[in-house]
Amino acid sequence: MSDFKWRHFQGDVILWAVRWYCRYGISYRDLEQMVSERGVPVDHSTIYRGVQKYAPEIEKRLRWHWRRPQSTSWRVDETYVKVRGQWTYLYRAVDKFGNTIDFYLSATRNAKAAKRFLGKALNGLKDWEKPRVINTDKAPTYGIVIAQLKAEGRCPDELVHRQVKYLNNVVEADHGKLKQLIKPVRGFKTLKTAYATIKGFEVMRTLHKGQAAIFNLTRDIRGEARIVERAFGIGSSVLAEAVEMLAQNLQGQTA
Known part of the structure; x- marks a missing residue:
């Protein structure tokens, strides 16, 4: 079953909004306008509900990517x-x-x-x-x-x-x-909603710090986005992406 069944928007759009909110420290109303500029009319309250549902889920699914201390x-x-x-x-x-x-x-x-x-x-x-x-x-x-x-x-x-x-x-x-x-x-408003939002902030901070760098194939912000998307089954697997990138590099070298 899709993680985004019965939602008004596609999964990549929902994760896009959740990531932006948790990574850049902007208000829901500002994000509403930014998303609308990209042709996605959405109310700030809908973005809020998306963050409450999916920010904890992102943190849960990506924990094993980053939670390995590099020092004792x-x-x-x-x-x-x-x-x-x-x-x-x-x-x-x-x-x-x-x-x-x-x-x-x-x-x-x-x-x-x-x-x-x-x-x-x-x-x-x-x-x-x-x-x-x-x-x-x-x-x-x-x-x-x-x-x-x-x-x-x-x-x-x-x-x-x-x-x-x-x-x-x-x-x-x-x-x-x-x-x-x-x-x-x-x-x-509540400890539950605060913790849910902070989970999103914290996991996006870990990605920004490079703690899941081994999974960031392009070593850039798009690579961070793909880490999140792959956790929800959106797009190619990390292996398929790595093979595709290798093929493109080989093709470029022989061209």
């Missing part, structure tokens, strides 16, 4: 996101090179939320992919949580917990770039 030295921190006038907490982890490892939006900032986040970040990683160093701020909850995860065998016993402020500059800078995408949003 992690930087963990949380930033603030306002939801219905109240501050919520977006937990985020990057490696020392700034590559996104994982994220988690919580209504609370406590040991339970921190443990849920770190457990999520560790889940599915091979032993050699798990961190050997985690740097955090001075919040005491992280030390408690890391000790619990060690006792449960979910992270290495030799893991070192550091609380060096300047080492977290890389994750704080990454917060700022994410906030640029969040800024045009005219207020999140």
Whole structure:
């Protein structure tokens, strides 16, 4: 069954709008006008519903493309996101090179939320992919949580917990770039809708950082778009595209 059955628009058009919104930090109303200029009349509320449905699905389908830390030295921190006038907490982890490892939006900032986040970040990683160093701020909850995860065998016993402020500059800078995408949003109404939208922002940031570069055959923005489209079965498979590109290159060399 098609992922876009009963939708008003074709799948490539829907993904096009969702990608633009999640990658460029524009308002729904601005995107409505931009899409209309391309001959696709669509209401901003329709784009909103598309983002809510397909941004989490894009993140889910592409997780395995990018979620492999390039370093075992992690930087963990949380930033603030306002939801219905109240501050919520977006937990985020990057490696020392700034590559996104994982994220988690919580209504609370406590040991339970921190443990849920770190457990999520560790889940599915091979032993050699798990961190050997985690740097955090001075919040005491992280030390408690890391000790619990060690006792449960979910992270290495030799893991070192550091609380060096300047080492977290890389994750704080990454917060700022994410906030640029969040800024045009005219207020999140619920934690669910906020998390769904942020999933789209985060996954498009990982593609922009080049974390799925091995799947970006053209090494450009179009290649990023094709990664998303292929995840939904739109167009040729990555193997077919690679063969076609190779044939074109060989033809060009012999011409």
